[in-house]
Amino acid sequence: MKTVQEIRDAIARGEWRKLTAGLAPGFIQANLVILPKQHAFDFLLFCQRNEKACPIIDVCESGRVAPPLAGPKADVRVHVPRYRIYRKGELLDEPGSILEYFNDDMVSFFLGCSFTFEHDLMAHGIPVRHIELNRNVPMYITNRECRPAGIFSGPMVVTLRPIPENRVAEAAAITAKHRKAHGAPIHVGDPAALGITDTQKPDFGDPPEIRPGETPVFWACGVTPQTAVSRAKLDLVITHAPGYMFITDVPDTFEW
Amino acid sequence: MKTVQEIRDAIARGEWRKLTAGLAPGFIQANLVILPKQHAFDFLLFCQRNEKACPIIDVCESGRVAPPLAGPKADVRVHVPRYRIYRKGELLDEPGSILEYFNDDMVSFFLGCSFTFEHDLMAHGIPVRHIELNRNVPMYITNRECRPAGIFSGPMVVTLRPIPENRVAEAAAITAKHRKAHGAPIHVGDPAALGITDTQKPDFGDPPEIRPGETPVFWACGVTPQTAVSRAKLDLVITHAPGYMFITDVPDTFEW
Numbered sequence: 001m002k003t004v005q006e007i008r009d010a011i012a013r014g015e016w017r018k019l020t021a022g023l024a025p026g027f028i029q030a031n032l033v034i035l036p037k038q039h040a041f042d043f044l045l046f047c048q049r050n051e052k053a054c055p056i057i058d059v060c061e062s063g064r065v066a067p068p069l070a071g072p073k074a075d076v077r078v079h080v081p082r083y084r085i086y087r088k089g090e091l092l093d094e095p096g097s098i099l100e101y102f103n104d105d106m107v108s109f110f111l112g113c114s115f116t117f118e119h120d121l122m123a124h125g126i127p128v129r130h131i132e133l134n135r136n137v138p139m140y141i142t143n144r145e146c147r148p149a150g151i152f153s154g155p156m157v158v159t160l161r162p163i164p165e166n167r168v169a170e171a172a173a174i175t176a177k178h179r180k181a182h183g184a185p186i187h188v189g190d191p192a193a194l195g196i197t198d199t200q201k202p203d204f205g206d207p208p209e210i211r212p213g214e215t216p217v218f219w220a221c222g223v224t225p226q227t228a229v230s231r232a233k234l235d236l237v238i239t240h241a242p243g244y245m246f247i248t249d250v251p252d253t254f255e256w
Numbered sequence: 257m258k259t260v261q262e263i264r265d266a267i268a269r270g271e272w273r274k275l276t277a278g279l280a281p282g283f284i285q286a287n288l289v290i291l292p293k294q295h296a297f298d299f300l301l302f303c304q305r306n307e308k309a310c311p312i313i314d315v316c317e318s319g320r321v322a323p324p325l326a327g328p329k330a331d332v333r334v335h336v337p338r339y340r341i342y343r344k345g346e347l348l349d350e351p352g353s354i355l356e357y358f359n360d361d362m363v364s365f366f367l368g369c370s371f372t373f374e375h376d377l378m379a380h381g382i383p384v385r386h387i388e389l390n391r392n393v394p395m396y397i398t399n400r401e402c403r404p405a406g407i408f409s410g411p412m413v414v415t416l417r418p419i420p421e422n423r424v425a426e427a428a429a430i431t432a433k434h435r436k437a438h439g440a441p442i443h444v445g446d447p448a449a450l451g452i453t454d455t456q457k458p459d460f461g462d463p464p465e466i467r468p469g470e471t472p473v474f475w476a477c478g479v480t481p482q483t484a485v486s487r488a489k490l491d492l493v494i495t496h497a498p499g500y501m502f503i504t505d506v507p508d509t510f511e512w
Contacts, residue, residue: 041297041363045315048304049325051512059301061406068403069305107297147324150317256307 004247005073012078014096019243020081021115026252028180029245030057030070030110031222032080033229034098034238037062040107042150046228047109049147053156053224055112055180057248063104070248076108082241089233098238106238113222113245114159116181116252120174126167129209136243137161138202139221143195144186146224154228157221158186160199162214171217180256187218194218260503261329268334270352275499276337277371282508284436285501286313286326286366287478288336289485290354290494293318296363298406302484303365305403309412309480311368311436313504319360326504332364338497345489354494362494369478369501370415372437372508376430382423385465393417394458395477399451400442402480410484413477414442416455418470427473436512443474450474 002010004024010016020029035043040062047054058070065075078097085093085101095101114137118128130137137159144156163171168188176184191199199216200207204223210216229237240246258266260280266272276285291299296318303310314326321331334353341349341357351357370393374384386393393415400412419427424444432440447455455472456463460479466472485493496502 037297041293041300042317044297044300044304045317048300048312048315056304059304061298061301 004249007247008074008079011081012075017081017096020245020247021243024247028057028248028250028252028254029113029115030248031113031225032076032238032240032246033109033111033225034076034102034106035229035234036236037105037107039151039232039234042152043109043229046146046149046152047111047225049149050156050224051179052183052186053146053220053222055182057110057112057180057250059110060108062107064108065102067108067110067248070110070246070250072249076246077102080240080244080246082244084239084241086230086237086239087235089230094241101236101238110246110248111222111225112180112182114182114219117175117178119252120178121171124170124174126163126171126174129162130206133209136205138199138206138208139204139223140191140194140196140199141203141227146228151232152228154224154231156186157203157223157227158194158218159221160191160202160208160216160218162208162210163217165213165215168215168217175219182220182222185217185219189215191216260505263503264330264335267337268331273337273352276501276503277499280503284313284504284506284508284510285369285371286504287369287481288332288494288496288502289365289367289481290332290358290362291485291490292492293361293363295407295488295490298408299365299485302402302405302408303367303481305405306412306480307435308439308442309402309476309478311438313366313368313436313506315366316364318363320364321358323364323366323504326366326502326506328505332502333358336496336500336502338500340495340497342486342493342495343491345486350497357492357494366502366504367478367481368436368438370438370475373431373434375508376434377427380426380430382419382427382430385418386462389465392461394455394462394464395460395479396447396450396452396455397459397483402484407488408484410480410487412442413459413479413483414450414474415477416447416458416464416472416474418464418466419473421469421471424471424473431475438476438478441473441475445471447472
């Protein structure tokens with residue numbers, strides 16, 4: 001079993017350019033958003049106001065490359081296998097390091113993702129269908145607006161997981177404990193209440209397979225802050241590429 | 257029973273210049289910190305990193321006077337009975353309104369306070385000694401450093417409440433539910449572990465009365481962010497005067 005730092009070092013050397021799911025089991029993986037300091041207060045406030053969609057794991061002060069809690073020895077410029085560079089909301093590049101883009105004016109945000117609670121669901125014997133089927137989770141843009149903050153606004157994006165009806169309560173209780181990984185479901189049942197007309201046509205990811213005796217359960221999704229950032233069309237934004245996450249030093253079991 | 261807005265209006269007219277404890281029962285009261293926008297990101301990050309001591313109820317964007325969740329019809333400039341004005345960390349004035357100090361560059365932060373969990377403890381029949389004795393809660397500067405953020409740093413300040421030993425577990429569980437009011441205790445038992453040498457000599461407030469069969473229980477305290485702000489010696493900072501709180505529209509039972 002490699003340590004988190006050994007995995008990061010391999011990523012920095014270019015030896016791991018693949019998805020990070022399953023790497024460093026037991027440690028939280030994080031979404032990454034890096035943007036100019038002038039917009040950092042607005043974005044931090046947006047995350048604070050929309051905590052279920054944007055749970056903050058850690059933040060680096062401008063120019064800093066090591067998140068003090070999530071990776072005090074890490075370097076945010078080289079420890080993600082694939083980044084995305086956006087200018088004015090347009091995807092410009094998907095590099096394996098951001099040494100040429102990062103500067104002292106940039107602030108890095110590390111946001112929780114659903115890997116953590118999915119592991120816990122499976123540990124309790126609750127099926128997570130898209131993982132069973134080796135697909136991407138279905139994601140939907142909802143009719144619920146986030147609480148805006150400064151220049152940032154947008155709809156809440158959610159994920160759907162079909163859960164056996166007799167285990168919905170347990171799934172809700174298990175995920176509620178993971179408030180830095182989107183927490184409890186925001187909705188159980190009728191997709192129309194969220195403005196979703198056809199669950200078989202997700203806005204992102206693969207369609208769900210909902211079996212007899214299962215209910216669609218919806219959780220807030222980390223694509224929400226990405227959407228808000230994209231709509232703001234900033235001069236420069238750097239994120240991880242979907243599924244190519246930052247691996248933190250924080251254990252799954254950390255008490256926030 | 258007056259509504260929250262009626263109470264605020266009375267405060268704005270100068271008809272209530274007293275402590276706010278007991279006003280508008282059932283609604284959260286908040287600590288207030290107002291500071292220049294240039295330091296707002298650092299302070300929001302300080303609060304995020306030290307959530308138990310600095311639970312964020314709401315924040316106004318710069319120049320805004322109504323916190324969108326805590327008081328969408330409120331005016332932060334006139335709805336607190338007594339303010340404190342600090343320049344370079346020195347107390348300058350204790351006015352009943354801040355119309356002459358507030359400007360478009362100021363960002364207002366509303367932080368949770370312990371009133372909420374004290375009500376819940378009493379509702380469960382757990383004694384809150386300083387309220388029984390009509391004293392101020394004892395507060396202590398500890399040997400624990402907060403996680404710093406930008407220009408803000410300082411020790412964690414805690415409150416002490418003596419709790420009957422057979423009810424400590426229940427008191428911990430009850431307060432844990434109030435994570436926007438300092439949450440669960442940070443320490444139970446020996447004060448020396450926090451660097452407190454004599455509980456009878458608190459740094460702020462009145463000495464505790466610890467009776468046989470009771471254990472000292474320590475919670476993070478809202479004086480922590482005030483201490484961090486004071487140490488930063490900013491050009492201008494506005495706070496509420498201790499005990500003269502901002503009354504929010506948020507019910508005690510709000511699910512965060």
